Amino acid sequence: QKQKLRSRAASEVTTEDWSIIENPKLNHHQEAAQPFVGYDKTQTEVKITQIRKVDSKKDGILYQIVLNTTPFYPEGGGQVGDKGTLKPLKLSEGGDLQTEIIEIIDTKKENNLIIHFAKSLPKDLNQTFIAQVNTDLRTSTSKNHTATHLMHLALRNILGTHVEQKGSLVNPNYLRFDFSHFSKVTEEELRQVEASVNNQINAQLQLQEYRNIPIKEALEKGAMALFGEKYGDNVRMIQFGNSRELCGGIHVKNTADIWHFKIISESA
Structure with missing residues (x-):
């Protein structure tokens, strides 16, 4: 009491x-x-x-x-x-x-x-x-936000398209990505995800931003809508290569700006 x-x-x-x-x-x-x-x-x-x-x-x-x-x-x-x-x-x-x-x-x-x-x-x-x-903090945060998009794509490619983002934390120092999956991710799968994200970084993918487009058009372009999120009739779509997501956040102009991606822990 x-x-x-x-x-x-x-x-x-x-x-x-x-x-x-x-x-x-x-x-x-x-x-x-x-x-x-x-x-x-x-x-x-x-x-x-x-x-x-x-x-x-x-x-x-x-x-x-x-x-x-x-x-x-x-x-x-x-x-x-x-x-x-x-x-x-x-x-x-x-x-x-x-x-x-x-x-x-x-x-x-x-x-x-x-x-x-x-x-x-x-x-x-x-x-x-x-x-x-504060542009230093903004820049660091944007790198981590773009990295969440690249990791989301990598997880779906490696673990399967059943993977869905369930939450995230993006700040200047690190990112946390919450997702659904039916078993523990193996060390080898984590290595593949990390390698996939770094391949996308090294590919120097340019940001393609679509502002205020009809949600139907964005979904037709292949954008992923996050489960549980509420979207308006018009949305913003962020694309880096094959990664397409509905997103209102701040991102890098090119994936090369991230430099390098490292997974330091995984837990269920």
């Missing part, structure tokens, strides 16, 4: 209502026009439209920030959210750039809002900012 109470206390979260900054007609029941530009840009000029304060026993006080547009990828499809900075386009009088830069420590999606997490807020919420993604 004491452990339950401690666990409950640790998970207590107080979330304030949204404060509207840019558009007084907008409230939290309405969806902001908030285009994601992160497929093409890692930095762009932005304005803050909404903020709210969240206080939790686990993380302390955090601020959630909504922008009118964003290059930050929100956590989804197994891929972690982008980190980076919000930097004032112009310094305030007597201002210090280092103290006015806001660190974005995570990005998530809530309904159709992309929410940026920070430990502090800018002094002037109405100014224009440069939203800058």
